[in-house]
Amino acid sequence: AQSVTQPDIHITVSEGASLELRCNYSYGATPYLFWYVQSPGQGLQLLLKYFSGDTLVQGIKGFEAEFKRSQSSFNLRKPSVHWSDAAEYFCAVGFIGGATNKLIFGTGTLLAVQP
Amino acid sequence: DTAVSQTPKYLVTQMGNDKSIKCEQNLGHDTMYWYKQDSKKFLKIMFSYNNKELIINETVPNRFSPKSPDKAHLNLHINSLELGDSAVYFCASSRDRQETQYFGPGTRLLVL
Numbered sequence: 001a002q003s004v005t006q007p008d009i010h011i012t013v014s015e016g017a018s019l020e021l022r023c024n025y026s027y028g029a030t031p032y033l034f035w036y037v038q039s040p041g042q043g044l045q046l047l048l049k050y051f052s053g054d055t056l057v058q059g060i061k062g063f064e065a066e067f068k069r070s071q072s073s074f075n076l077r078k079p080s081v082h083w084s085d086a087a088e089y090f091c092a093v094g095f096i097g098g099a100t101n102k103l104i105f106g107t108g109t110l111l112a113v114q115p
Numbered sequence: 116d117t118a119v120s121q122t123p124k125y126l127v128t129q130m131g132n133d134k135s136i137k138c139e140q141n142l143g144h145d146t147m148y149w150y151k152q153d154s155k156k157f158l159k160i161m162f163s164y165n166n167k168e169l170i171i172n173e174t175v176p177n178r179f180s181p182k183s184p185d186k187a188h189l190n191l192h193i194n195s196l197e198l199g200d201s202a203v204y205f206c207a208s209s210r211d212r213q214e215t216q217y218f219g220p221g222t223r224l225l226v227l
Contacts, residue, residue, distance in 0.1 A: 034215070036218070038156075042220065042221075043205065043218045043219055043220040043221050044158075044205065044207075044218035045218075046215060046217065049215055088156060090158065094216075102160050102163065102171055103150075103158075103160065103216060105157070105158040105159070107155070107156070107157055108156045108157075
């Protein structure tokens with residue numbers, strides 16, 4: 001069965017430090033991959049996505065993610081974290097080639113930023 | 116210029132009541148979705164409509180009934196509300212079935 005794992009439930013980094021949030025997926029075919037961010041009390045905002053092509057994708061707010069097929073991973077990175085990045089981050093996988101686009105979400109990683 | 120909007124934003128109601136949540140998108144998308152986010156922040160799809168046709172219906176109690184009057188709207192009606200229905204419900208839309216999904220701000224439902 002398809003699944004998405006975000007191993008880190010909670011991460012704390014200092015402002016200005018680099019960040020990497022992990023995401024691993026289990027899927028039998030080539031996936032669509034997404035990272036969404038949810039600020040407290042807010043909806044989900046798309047940070048970036050991977051459909052095909054270059055495995056390093058750039059997103060909004062200075063985020064990037066790298067698709068590594070051999071590791072079934074799609075980790076999110078940012079070189080220098082800002083206090084406003086404190087939020088919950090969700091990795092999601094979508095089907096390709098099927099009749100539907102059902103996103104399967106990971107359980108989220110809550111990012112806290114220390115001054 | 117809101118892309119995906121939901122009303123109401125907050126909904127507090129008693130057990131046994133019937134309530135509806137409305138969703139509208141002005142992106143011209145063909146596919147719309149309902150997701151449920153539980154108290155542990157886990158997001159799971161409930162329904163999906165493409166051009167007003169139901170294409171995904173996950174294991175959701177019959178008390179939940181989606182209705183799509185047109186491509187721009189997907190409403191969620193819930194009968195006989197239970198405590199376990201308390202959650203945040205997100206509407207989303209995509210250009211077609213295999214494109215990026217854009218989410219609304221969510222409706223926070225609390226059943227007392």
